[in-house]
Amino acid sequence: MPYETLLFDVSDGVATLTLDRPEALNAVNDQMGRELLDALRTCGRNAEVRAVVLTGSGRAFCAGQDLKEVEEGSRSYGRIVRSRYNPIVLAIRRLERPVVAGLNGIAAGAGVSLALACDLVVASEGARLTMAFSRAGLVPDSGSTYWLPRLIGYHRAFELMALAEPLTARQAHHLGLVNRVVEDGELPGAARELALRLASGPTAALAYTKRALDQALDSSLEEALEYEAHMQELAGRTRDHREGIAAFVEKREPRFEGR
């Protein structure tokens, strides 16, 4: 599927998905929603892809829902959230590849939610995160009511959601919403470097790690222990596991193939 609102590149095991409506700060319209979902699913089907970077063109990561599209006519918000955003969030979580959000600039509304759904977040110094939903008289969606209280606790989550004050990249890092902050201009390189490292990792074991963490978020200790055992059983059957053991015994770095 050719994309018009998204740049899609695969090289050296890394797929880079760049939201590309810079004139609208990469706000998500209907077409971008469809294209992003298709691109994520394409990554899942392509064995060459072993890590994904999600980033934006221009000065923004993503300004959330395209509010001009909202203005154009009557709509069912519930239907849009269910049919557009929820499948994208689930596609990121179910993608058996690590997804790195490269926050090149402002992230607002569902743009923050998309970043939170990723496995790692690297932000440029000048990036800002704003839970802009309440300024539009809306409720945080696309998973942010799920992630934020788990990551930073109820009170801070509510404060961000209700007051919609922007967080700097450094503040977001301090709160644990962002893994790394890099100088402006270093971002595409830093996100890619991290993705390249992940792409040379044991892809199946990383996918099982992602599944186990998601499972553990809503499990009892007993359930988490059992799920870990299940994932370990699967990881233990991979060639990359055998390679990891061989590398240890031979005192060398492992060369994982993603199988």
Ligand code: T3D
């Ligand atoms: O059913 C449903 O759709 C519900 C789902 C909701 C999910 C949501 O995401 S709700 C939250 C939606 N997002 C927002 O409320 C953010 C709106 N944008 C802003 O508050 C500001 O633009 C920013 C704080 C992000 C950046 O401010 P600033 O001053 O740096 O830039 P700007 O001048 O406001 O924007 C630059 C251009 O981008 C401008 O276009 P123009 O005037 O030059 O032609 C602006 O209209 C456009 N733009 C920015 N955000 C959006 C947008 N266009 C459409 N939709 C946007 N969200």
